[in-house]
Amino acid sequence: MNEVAETPIRQPVLRLSGIRRHFAEGKERQLEVLTGADLELFPGETVALVAPSGAGKSTLLHLAGLLERPDGGELHVCGRSADSLTDNERTEIRRNEIGFVYQFHHLLPEFSALENVVIPQLIRGVPQREAEKRARELLAYLGIEPRASHRPAELSGGEQQRVAIARAVANAPRIVLADEPTGNLDPTTAERVFDALTNLVRASGLAALVATHNHTLAERMDRRITLQDGKIILL
Numbered sequence: 001m002n003e004v005a006e007t008p009i010r011q012p013v014l015r016l017s018g019i020r021r022h023f024a025e026g027k028e029r030q031l032e033v034l035t036g037a038d039l040e041l042f043p044g045e046t047v048a049l050v051a052p053s054g055a056g057k058s059t060l061l062h063l064a065g066l067l068e069r070p071d072g073g074e075l076h077v078c079g080r081s082a083d084s085l086t087d088n089e090r091t092e093i094r095r096n097e098i099g100f101v102y103q104f105h106h107l108l109p110e111f112s113a114l115e116n117v118v119i120p121q122l123i124r125g126v127p128q129r130e131a132e133k134r135a136r137e138l139l140a141y142l143g144i145e146p147r148a149s150h151r152p153a154e155l156s157g158g159e160q161q162r163v164a165i166a167r168a169v170a171n172a173p174r175i176v177l178a179d180e181p182t183g184n185l186d187p188t189t190a191e192r193v194f195d196a197l198t199n200l201v202r203a204s205g206l207a208a209l210v211a212t213h214n215h216t217l218a219e220r221m222d223r224r225i226t227l228q229d230g231k232i233i234l235l
Contacts, residue, residue: 035230099168
């Protein structure tokens with residue numbers, strides 16, 4: 001009798017359960033931003049976070065990226081509970097497992113595109129030659145390897161964002177968190193940057209949570225979510 005192979009259970013690389021976050025407004029009032037947010041993010045998928053300004057998108061990304069601590073609930077990153085992590089352990093996870101892409105590229109202006117992608121790897125302890133090889137491969141995949149020697153000021157907005165994406169994934173993270181990555185770009189350039197990001201996510205099995213106001217691009221992602229009354233709602 002043949003045994004039926006069991007289907008492996010998909011494990012989320014990011015899980016938020018009942019996450020709460022508030023901020024003080026004056027001496028006695030609190031602004032409740034998240035009031036019990038739940039989310040699971042799986043390898044190889046892109047999730048669009050679409051919500052109006054002030055709804056808590058950036059706060060959610062900061063919590064997911066271990067840049068802030070929640071006031072309640074449970075947060076698991078790559079199978080580890082963030083509650084039990086020391087500050088040094090949180091920093092290590094951010095460096096090795098999470099890549100960040102922002103609306104503004106935040107590239108180091110005095111270094112070339114190639115060097116901006118190499119530096120995070122050197123900080124992690126990757127040998128120089130290996131770091132440069134991976135940086136060139138990433139820039140080539142994103143279509144900007146010919147611009148590798150140029151500094152950020154010599155690159156177009158779309159090129160700068162593609163370098164920022166390459167930098168975000170240089171250390172082979174498992175999660176990419178992007179906050180309005182195409183917000184400063186014209187529609188045509190935004191489309192190219194979006195395609196570069198999503199193609200890289202799917203080719204490498206990353207999981208991506210992307211906050212965006214661009215509904216056209218959001219509709220092309222695997223899932224769309226929003227924030228309503230401090231909770232995550234599926235669109």
